[in-house]
Amino acid sequence: MLMPDVVRINFEVGFDAMGSDSIFFNIVLTDEASRPARLRHVVQRIALILMNHLKTDENGVHAYFSFRSQSEAARIDDPAWAAMA
Amino acid sequence: MPLANDLLEQAYHLARREPKRPRQASLRRAVSTSYYALFHLPLSQVTANWKQTHQRATLARYFKHGNMFGASNKQKAECAKFLNANPAPGPDTDCMAHLQTVSLAFYQAYQQREFADYDNTKVWTRTQALAIIDQVDAAFKAWPNIRNHRFAQAYLLAFLGDPKGR
Numbered sequence: 262m263l264m265p266d267v268v269r270i271n272f273e274v275g276f277d278a279m280g281s282d283s284i285f286f287n288i289v290l291t292d293e294a295s296r297p298a299r300l301r302h303v304v305q306r307i308a309l310i311l312m313n314h315l316k317t318d319e320n321g322v323h324a325y326f327s328f329r330s331q332s333e334a335a336r337i338d339d340p341a342w343a344a345m346a
Numbered sequence: 347m348p349l350a351n352d353l354l355e356q357a358y359h360l361a362r363r364e365p366k367r368p369r370q371a372s373l374r375r376a377v378s379t380s381y382y383a384l385f386h387l388p389l390s391q392v393t394a395n396w397k398q399t400h401q402r403a404t405l406a407r408y409f410k411h412g413n414m415f416g417a418s419n420k421q422k423a424e425c426a427k428f429l430n431a432n433p434a435p436g437p438d439t440d441c442m443a444h445l446q447t448v449s450l451a452f453y454q455a456y457q458q459r460e461f462a463d464y465d466n467t468k469v470w471t472r473t474q475a476l477a478i479i480d481q482v483d484a485a486f487k488a489w490p491n492i493r494n495h496r497f498a499q500a501y502l503l504a505f506l507g508d509p510k511g512r
Contacts (some may be wrong), residue, residue, distance in 0.1 A: 278460040279412065295473045301480035305450065313430060318423035325457045326477075333471040 262310050266294035266303050268331050269344055270311075283323040286311065287342045295330035304328060350390060353383035354479070354486060361475040373470040374462040380479040381459035384452055385411065387486060391493050392502040409505050415456045417504035421449035441495040444488035449501065451485035454478065 263270075268289040277283040294303045308326045311317075317324040334342050360376035361368070389409055393402040425446035433439045458478050461468055492498040 277457050279415065283457075290473070297476065300473065300477055301484055304477045304481060305447065305484065308450065308454070309426070309446075313426060318426060323419070323457075325454060327458075327474050328477040329471050330473045333473055337469055337471070339469060 263307060266290055266299075267307065268334075271342060271345075273341065277323050277325065279323075281323050282321065283325060284315075284317070286324065286326045288326060288328050289331055289334045289342060290328055292330050292332050295328070295333075300328075350383050350386040351486070353379050353386065354482060357383060357479045357482070361472060361479055368472050368475075370470055373472065373475040376475045377455075377462035377470070377478050378459050380482040381455040384455050384482045384485055385414070387489060388414075388448075388502055388505065391489075392505060395499075395502075410507065411456065413507035414452065414505045416507070417501060418449040418452035418456070420504065421501050422446060422453055425449060437495070438497070441492045441497045444492045445497055445501060447481075447488040448485040448492075451481040455482055 268291055270289075271287040273285045273287075275283055275285065288307060290300075290303060293299065304326070307328075308324070311326070312324050315322075315324070329337075329342060357376045357380035360372045360379060363372055389406045392409070393405045396402050396405050425442045428442045429439070429446065433442075455478055462470070489498075
């Protein structure tokens with residue numbers, strides 16, 4: 262369902278601005294999926310797939326989504342977005 | 347909604363400037379501005395329900411960010427439950443699909459605005475910023491289709507928070 266737009270998904274758990282249990286997704290998209298004409302359609306679709314699949318609402322967990330292109334992720338040394346060894 | 351629309355336009359302007367190396371300040375302000383665009387969009391609608399036109403700007407001051415976030419969180423969950431049950435096509439289903447776009451955008455933009463304004467440990471990229479602004483833009487496009495539907499009006503009323511103060 263997430264292919265071919267998603268390269269990888271990392272996540273961190275913590276608390277959001279309201280102090281609620283939360284999961285923060287860092288999602289690397291292909292450069293094609295990150296193009297302005299496609300990005301708007303890709304973002305909501307992926308967020309809804311993950312929220313529905315993980316049943317975040319039913320489990321009382323907030324879910325937040327950040328997206329980078331594959332080129333951006335390669336350019337910035339950021340462990341939160343890196344491929345797992 | 348000139349203010350809300352102007353803020354959204356400004357958010358895109360900030361996110362797209364500096365084509366090669368966008369400044370962190372531009373991207374952060376873009377995300378923050380897009381949140382405020384979405385904050386003002388429904389407020390202009392809900393205050394339009396108030397008959398005393400000279401009091402509308404004052405009325406808007408009573409709406410709290412946290413209450414609007416809570417209402418959006420609840421609304422997006424209700425939309426998902428409704429739509430995941432494969433409802434028959436019709437005005438209510440159309441409304442819930444649009445309302446999902448609006449409430450999910452508010453829910454996401456609220457938290458991302460917190461990061462953009464206060465968390466200097468995070469590096470922003472243009473795609474990160476545009477992903478949020480695009481969600482806000484989608485909410486702007488969805489809202490006119492549903493603003494008079496009873497589900498949308500109930501969402502607006504929920505912005506006032508829990509009547510029992512819980």
